[in-house]
Amino acid sequence: MSVLKQREDLYYLYYYTDIKKIIFDLKFKNRKGISDSLSKYVRVSIEKIVEKERIDVIVSVPINKRRFLERGYNQVDEILKSSNIQFESIERVRNTEHMYRLKSRKEREQNVRNIFKIEKDYSQKNILIVDDIVTTGSTLKELERELLENQGVKNVVFFTVAVVREYFK
Template sequence: MRGRTTLELATALFYFDKKTRVQQLIHNLKYRGQERLSAFFGNWLGTELIEIEAYQHIDCIVPVPLHNRRLKERGYNQVAGFGKAIAKALEKPYCDTVLYRKKATRTQVFLNRGLRSTEVIDSFDVLETESLAGKHILLVDDLITTGGTVEGCAIALQKIPGIKLSVAVMAIAD
C-alpha cells in the first residue's frame, strides 16, 4: 500500500496463507456463520493494542462496511464484533455510521490480485464529515490482500478534514 495512501499505524493479528488454520478461521467467520470469532479476535488484538502507547491516541474505531445486500445475505458484518471489542479495550467510541459501501461488489475470494484491487477502489463514501474532523481513525477489517478495500475506504475518509488514519485487521496476506 506504500504510496497509495498514508497510514499512521497498521497492525494485523495473523499472517494469512492458504490452507492454514488462519484461512479456516477467517472462512468460518465470513462464510460459515461463526460470528463469535469476530469479537474473540477483537478482544485478543485489543489486549495487545492497549499496551502500545501509539494506539492510545486513536479517537474512534470505524469498521469497513458491508453493502446492504451482503449484510442481508450474511446476517452480520464480520468485522463489527472485532471493531467493538477493540473500541472497548481502547475505551474509544465505535463509529459505524460514518463510512458506508455505496457499491455492491462481488466476493473477492475468487478474483486475481489486480481485479481485487480495482473492484473496490470507488465503492465507499462518507455520510458526514464534521463529527470526525481532525480525529485519528482506526479502520478495522478482517483481511488485507491487495489493500484495495483499505485504499477505497481511505479515499472516502479523506473527505473528512484533517483526519489521521490507522488500520487494524485480523489477518494480512502476501
C-alpha cells in the same frame, strides 16, 4: 497467543495462512461466536494502537448490502462488539465482487472505487480503520482515500486480524 505486529501504517495479529479456517468459518459458515475467541487479542491490540497513534475514531469496514443479507451480520462489527470496542460504521453504497474472485490489484482497486459514503465530519481526526483480513489492501486504501480527500482527516492507520503475506511484496 498473538502478538501485535506492525508494518508501516498497518497493524495486524496473524498471517492469513495461520488462521485461514477461523476467518473462513466466521465469514462463510455463520459462526459469529468465533469473534468471542478473538476478542481478547483484538481488544488489547486496539487499545495499544489507540494510545500510540492518538486515535479519535475507530471505523469498521462495512460489507455490502447483499453480503449482509446473506450473512446476517458484518464480521468486523461482530469482532469489535465482542471486544467491547466503541466504533462507528459508515455506508457502503454499492455491492462489489468478492475480492478473492479478482486476481489483479488493478481489478480489486476498480472494484472498490467510490463505494463508501461518509456523512459524519471526521475532519482533523486520527482514524483507525478495522478489517478482518487484508489481501491487497484495496478496500482499506479506498476508504483511506475517501477520508483524506473528502473528510480532511489528520491521519489514518489500519488494524486487521489477518494479512496475507503477499500484501507486503
